[in-house]
Amino acid sequence: MGSFRIQVDDGGQVAEATVTNLKSMDAACREAVHSALLIGRERSAGGQFQQILICRVHDQDTDESRALYVRIDVGPAEE
Numbered sequence: 001m002g003s004f005r006i007q008v009d010d011g012g013q014v015a016e017a018t019v020t021n022l023k024s025m026d027a028a029c030r031e032a033v034h035s036a037l038l039i040g041r042e043r044s045a046g047g048q049f050q051q052i053l054i055c056r057v058h059d060q061d062t063d064e065s066r067a068l069y070v071r072i073d074v075g076p077a078e079e
Contacts, residue, residue, distance in 0.1 A: 004028035007056040008036050015039065018060075025064055028057045033070055040072030049074040 001021045006028060008015045015035065022028050032055035043049050055068040 002028075002062075003060045004031075005056075005058040005060060006032045006035065007054075008032065008039055009054040009056070010039065010043075010051060011054075025057065025059055025066060028059070029055070029066060029068060032057050032068060036070040037072070040070075040074065044072075044074040 001023060002025075003018060003020045004022055004025070005016065005018050017035075019028060019031055022031065036053040036055050039053065040049060040051065043051070050073050051071075053070045053072060055070055056065065057068070058065045
């Protein structure tokens, strides 16, 4: 079980958290993408929203790092 630092950067603000008890870097990357999707959903608030978020994941035990780019593209709400 590892400890990972996750950052989600929207180009203006950076959300950061440390997550523990994850089994792998892949699991931490899934958490980062999930966080980015939640941020995108919150920002869209039912309207249009398009942005690329940068997710950075750092394994604090092995010093491995990854960067992921998540494109959020929300169209207008259907009536």
